[in-house]
Amino acid sequence: MIKKIPTYLFLILMLLLTGYPFLWMFISSFKTNIEFFDNPWGLPKTWVVENYTNAWENGIQNYLLNSLIVTFVTVVGTLLTAAMISFILARRPFKGSGLLLSLFVTGIIIPFHSTLIPLFLIMQKLHLLNTRFSFYLPYIAFSLPVAVFLLYGFFKQLPKELEEAALIDGSGIYRMFFQIFLPLSRAILATVAILAAINAWNEFMLALVFLSDNTIQTLPIGLMSFQGAFTTDYAGLSAALVMSALPVILLYVLFQENVTKGLTAGAVKG
Secondary structure: OOHHHHHHHHHHHHHHHHHHHHHHHHHHHOHHHHHHOOOOOOOOOOOOOOHHHHHHHHHHHOOOOHHHHHHHHHHHHHHHHHHHHHHHHHHHHOHHHHHHHHHHHHHHHOOHHHHHHHHHHHHHOOOOOOOOHHHHHHHHHHHHHHHHHHHHHHHHOOHHHHHHHHHHHOOOOHHHHHHHHHHHHHHHHHHHHHHHHHHHHHHOHHHOOOOOOOOOOOHHHHHHHHHHOEOOOOOHHHHEEEEEEEEEHHHHHHHHHHHHHHHHHHOOOO
């Protein structure tokens, strides 16, 4: 027990470092703008619940649904595409499959924003600017490298006897994939889904550059409505940030066990 004390102290320290900013933001969301500056570290004298009402009605209400749609499409598109690609590369390798896998893995190190200008020109020529497809496709594409890397490792380490038994039972490649391999990969799929969801939910720059129509803009853009030319509603912004962060936090809390299993299951056995 004594040997574990340093570990517990380290975990408590990490909890304070990572949890306190959210706690501070939550407390600040119940303050007035004056109290936000006069007493930034203390508890509010009067808990202003109206900050959440105002933030919902004047800020994020019109953008939350758009972010949910974008995140859902990104997650579904990433899971289906990455799972099929990874399955073929791992279980049906062909000439050049190793090079293709290397290209996907190389995509992990490419900075997303370095492709902003080429993407803008491509979307402009395809007449997709100011449409949801202008970020559906890039979001899915930039989620694929990590997704393929994790899913490939999982499919690769599954026993070959599983595939041989399916073939003996008369299963084709599609049935084998959808009824055998895909159900077995629920944990790693949950990991990929959460990573893709967080990226799509928080992405700002692409939505800012590619979209000008307020009816399809996403939540990160909506948060800018709390900032005016000369003033910023910091209390309302804090309330909006809390509401925008809760879906991602709840998603991770619900699937944290699957995430842990998925990360360990994705390791390739030597």
